[in-house]
Amino acid sequence: MDEFDVSVRGVVKGFGGRRACDGITLQIRRGEFFSLLGPSGCGKTTLMRLVAGFESPDEGTIELAGRDMAGVPPHRRDVNMVFQNYALFPHLDVAGNVAFGLRIQKAPDIEGRVRAALEQVGLAGYERRAVTTLSGGEQQRTALARAIVTGPRVLLLDEPLSALDLKLRQGLQEELRRLQRSLGMTFLYVTHDQEEALAMSDRVAVMNAGRIEQTGPPREVYETPATRFVAGFVGSGNFFDGRGDGTMVRTADGLSIECRAVGDVTLMVRPEKVRVNGGPGLAALVEEVLYQGASTSIVLRAGDRRLVAEDPDARVRPGEPATVSWRPEDVRVLPK
Ligand code: ATP
Numbered sequence: 001m002d003e004f005d006v007s008v009r010g011v012v013k014g015f016g017g018r019r020a021c022d023g024i025t026l027q028i029r030r031g032e033f034f035s036l037l038g039p040s041g042c043g044k045t046t047l048m049r050l051v052a053g054f055e056s057p058d059e060g061t062i063e064l065a066g067r068d069m070a071g072v073p074p075h076r077r078d079v080n081m082v083f084q085n086y087a088l089f090p091h092l093d094v095a096g097n098v099a100f101g102l103r104i105q106k107a108p109d110i111e112g113r114v115r116a117a118l119e120q121v122g123l124a125g126y127e128r129r130a131v132t133t134l135s136g137g138e139q140q141r142t143a144l145a146r147a148i149v150t151g152p153r154v155l156l157l158d159e160p161l162s163a164l165d166l167k168l169r170q171g172l173q174e175e176l177r178r179l180q181r182s183l184g185m186t187f188l189y190v191t192h193d194q195e196e197a198l199a200m201s202d203r204v205a206v207m208n209a210g211r212i213e214q215t216g217p218p219r220e221v222y223e224t225p226a227t228r229f230v231a232g233f234v235g236s237g238n239f240f241d242g243r244g245d246g247t248m249v250r251t252a253d254g255l256s257i258e259c260r261a262v263g264d265v266t267l268m269v270r271p272e273k274v275r276v277n278g279g280p281g282l283a284a285l286v287e288e289v290l291y292q293g294a295s296t297s298i299v300l301r302a303g304d305r306r307l308v309a310e311d312p313d314a315r316v317r318p319g320e321p322a323t324v325s326w327r328p329e330d331v332r333v334l335p336k
Helices: 044-052 094-105 110-120 136-148 166-183 194-200 218-223 228-233
Strands: 004-015 018-029 033-037 059-064 079-082 154-158 186-191 203-208 211-216 238-245 248-251 256-258 262-269 282-291 296-302 305-310 321-325 332-335
Touching: 004 044, 004 186, 018 044, 018 059, 018 186, 018 211, 033 044, 033 194, 044 059, 044 079, 044 154, 044 186, 079 136, 094 110, 094 136, 110 136, 110 166, 136 166, 166 194, 186 194, 194 218, 203 218, 203 228, 211 218, 211 228, 228 238, 228 262, 228 332, 282 305, 296 321
Parallel strands: 033 186, 033 203, 079 154, 154 186
Antiparallel strands: 004 018, 004 059, 203 211, 238 248, 238 262, 248 256, 262 332, 282 296, 282 321, 296 305
16 A cells, blocks of 8 residues: 555635635655646645645645644644755855754754765765855755755755756756655655656646646656646647547548547647658648757648647758648547
8 A cells, every 4th residue: 555645635725815726635655756847826835835834724634644734833744845045044054054953953963964964965075165155056955955954754845946057957856866766755846847847756746726637657647638738738739629520520620630539629749749741641831940959849830720840850941831740649639
């Protein structure tokens, strides 16, 4: 049987009549890297603050390691939090920042534990540095060391890498994942960056307007999105609204797409599944070719329809006619 470190059931939290969390249910396994992914304002931070105990739910329950947290203050919960803006104490050096929680706990061997935590985040020897002299990446590592040093059961990370530039962020993503594995700690990670969530997580919950629309491993969420919102937020897609008769879906503008769906549906094809000039298909005109190094996006127009393809084999230029095609099995059916 699975052991859950975090169990959130039917949680509702409103601010002034608006629900930031509107009936959230999720369960996070011990040692799992679990991400909450969603656009700004969808309620990710609120959910995190509820788990940490900075807010209490209007409805529903939150359990940590099987214990109901109703009425339990933040410092009595076996969690720690890492914030986007690091929230370091500027008047303390690196060791002072990392030791802070241990001092409050009056823990033994503070010096040794601080050293070990700094080693784990790649800051060995930084003990006496003033935090004001650290780079953004070093500040975030210090904040991370401070959060893990007390050995919490669950670490809550609220967009911890979003203030860093892309290269640094990618390096730290890898390190964070390695650190999480080696500690075996449960991570609840908040991000609005879909690539980050897909790359790092064991499972992802995609949030929209206070609700979770889908929870699953990254590949499942990307390849079989449950809703149109998930399909559009986790990656990009070409969408077709139409009516299916069991063999074909026909769109209002006369397109027919091979698909066994019945009734009103939305079909979605990922750009990387679209072939340009790969055989017979929809007649289109190439509008833009956006070279991105590892991939090339081709924007095409077929009537009123804008299509995006990512086809490494296509050699086309803006203004040229082209055919657009895909395999029937690459069409995803989404509820309308
Ligand atoms: P972001 O990525 O921008 O931080 P988010 O998904 O974390 O967004 P939340 O910060 O949880 O979203 O906010 C969800 C909604 O709840 C927003 O509309 C926000 O304005 C509102 N909200 C959050 N906290 C409060 C508060 N203390 N008082 C009033 N409204 C709040």
